[in-house]
Amino acid sequence: MKLRDVLSAKDNALQTIEPSASLAQVVAKLVDANCGSLIVVDADVMVGIITERDILRTVATCGDPLAEIEVYERMTGDVITGDPNDDIQSAMATMTNHRIRHLPVMKDGSLSGMISIGDLVKTQQDLLAVENHYLKTYIQG
Numbered sequence: 001m002k003l004r005d006v007l008s009a010k011d012n013a014l015q016t017i018e019p020s021a022s023l024a025q026v027v028a029k030l031v032d033a034n035c036g037s038l039i040v041v042d043a044d045v046m047v048g049i050i051t052e053r054d055i056l057r058t059v060a061t062c063g064d065p066l067a068e069i070e071v072y073e074r075m076t077g078d079v080i081t082g083d084p085n086d087d088i089q090s091a092m093a094t095m096t097n098h099r100i101r102h103l104p105v106m107k108d109g110s111l112s113g114m115i116s117i118g119d120l121v122k123t124q125q126d127l128l129a130v131e132n133h134y135l136k137t138y139i140q141g
Helices: 003-008 023-033 054-063 090-100 117-140
Strands: 035-041 045-051 102-107 110-116
Touching: 003 090, 003 102, 003 110, 003 117, 023 035, 023 054, 035 110, 045 054, 045 102, 090 102, 090 117, 110 117
Parallel strands: none
Antiparallel strands: 035 045, 102 110
16 A cells, blocks of 8 residues: 555645744644644745654753744754655654654655654554455455
């Protein structure tokens, strides 16, 4: 199974924010959208990603209020991405090796969606359930 299959099976609404937004705005948007990361876009181009982990690190290391810190100061600019043709096992390996929980998926230089580690675990679980069903049917049959 490929990342494009995972993307097609989920709500693919991308949550974005501008680099000049405050971290307080990030927190509000994460809570409102019930998600763990936002794609940072400037003029419709992905320039980074900001995650819950980035917010926690900021709170732990910086004494300034979140309303006074801009996204570009704390975002990850060198974003690890996936391709719609990547298989889910290689995407899981990439996410595990880089210790990330959110993987933007790029197609021809454009952002086509976001995959979370939870999306991949759910997909893997669904595939195993189908496989288990067919194996049980074969054995009993």
